[in-house]
Amino acid sequence: MQSKAEMMGNHFQAADYSVKLFSEEALRGTLFFSLSMILKKIDPHVRNCAHLGNWLIISQGRSHGSRGYVTRVKNLYDVMHKVYDKRTVLLVDKITGEEEVPDGVQAIVVMNAPDYPDVLAHVSVRARNLKVLLTVNFDQKTCDDLASLEGRHLLLKVAGSDVKYEIQNENQPIARRASSHLILQGAIDEAANLEAPPMFKSSLMYMTEFSEKHSGGKSNNLKALYQKLPTGVKVPDSACIPFQVLEYTLGLYPDMKRKLNSLCDQIGGIKSVRRMNRILNQCKDIVMSLSFKSGDKHLSFIQQQLSKFGIPDSQWDAAWHSIKRVWASKFNERAFLATKKLGVSLHQIFMAVLVQKIVPAEYAYVIHSTNPTNSNDQEVYAESCVGLGEALVSDMPGQALAFSYDKITKKTKIMNYPNKSLGLSSSGFIFRSDSNSEDLPGFAGAGLFDSYTMHEEKKFRISYNQERLVINEQFRDEFMRKVGSIGHHIETVFDDEPQDIEGAYYNGEYYVVQTRPQV
Secondary structure, eight states: OHHHHHHHHHHHTOOHHHHHHHHHHHHHTSHHHHHHHHHHHHHHHHHHHTTOOSEEEEEEOOTTOEEEEEEEEEEGGGGTTOEEEEEEEEEEEEOOSOOOOOEEEEEEEEESOSSOOOTTSHHHHHHHHTTOEEEEEOOHHHHHHHHTTTTSEEEEEEETTEEEEEEOOTTSSOOSOOOHHHHTHHHHHHHHTOOOOOOOSSSSEEGGGOOTTTSOHHHHHHHHHTTOSOTTEEOOOEEEEOTTHHHHHHHTSHHHHHHHHHHHHHHTTOOOHHHHHHHHHHHHHHHHTOOOOTTSHHHHHHHHHHHHHTOOGGGHHHHHHHHHHHHHGGGOHHHHHHHHTTTOOGGGOOEEEEEEEOOOOSEEEEEESSBTTTTBTTEEEEEEEEBOTHHHHSOOSSOOEEEEEETTTOOEEEEEOOOOOEEEEOOSEEEEEEESSTTOTTOOOTTSSOOEESSOOEEEEOOGGGOHHHHOHHHHHHHHHHHHHHHHHHHHHTTTOOEEEEEEEETTEEEEEEEEEOO
């Protein structure tokens, strides 16, 4: 609505203030606005009846509590580049889930926001990785009380499903920077030894050819899972464009390669956020401008093999565009900020591309084989949505079906019913990022880089009154037990190391599309 209002308002030469407020005022005059106000009023009573409490704990932080000076910000995105010199507790009005946790932050409290990140959102995973408390408060009185403490030094502790907070002595010596770098020390040490992978032998590999030298963790973990999954669980057909193919392609255009290397050299010492983003976008533009040289033997081999894999020559331009988009995600803002904390430069990051046939999911799921909400290693935690799994790991509004699975008793427990209004669908092929930097030991790299379907995903309206996952209790129970058991089984395949797993259900069969260590 707003985009149309801006277009028409500009043509009508309407006053700027009326154009900016048009959609808001139009909505305020509808029943939707009144309904939203009513729902906001009754929400605390609904939570009370359901015994949900006033706090939603997404990341528990440190066992001894999280402390810092209280600072109020409107959007987490606005400060995610900032380095706080003192331990800080951030009170945030808005958070999408795609942000990076700022340096020096010990706790993030989302203040009674209508939208908040899923347990499996990027910022949630990063918060748990850094042992930063991430929680949502739904009680306006508590939010007002916290806001009144801005500038004070606060201690917050998780107590069951509640969060207790108290003012601490401001004279206590805490003015040093938060030691999140110590939590990441293992990953930092590993990153220091991150070597450039060798030149590829083949510019496209199939699953039996995947190797640690030439492909990333997503590809290699699928190879390890192949033929080790239980009956009725499959992995999709997969191929991989290995490390160094991007660098080889850039070498075909020496001027572009020199310019890209120069930009990568510049960005390390830049403090201006605007200039940093401008350089990152310039790097992306260079990668996206790479044209396909059909006369080159290595690039033509990729096209020939992907044609055998099922991508028609008539759709090669779309495939090449998707490959370049994955390569360009090496220069994502959140990826740059996260890997910079490890001391990893852009020159050290190499991107392979995992190519898979899309599973036309009826339901997608993400599994953590150790429950991240309470750190219970005897419980699997999972979330599921209608359609493709991108709706789970992106910032699409609403909550997924969330549940736990007890590894011993095999019982499941619903944590949250779904309310996402939109689902995603697509067909053909998906091109997944598979870098050498996102799965370093002790580092949560999920969501730093991007994956793309060859054809644009389509949004559709979900009718929960027709979805088996909601209306058919027997199917839902079987689905949750099966998904939970898949998580437990895959964990045992990887020597009981907790796993972060993505999968899909289609036509009575379950698929695992990727797995990585859960950090």
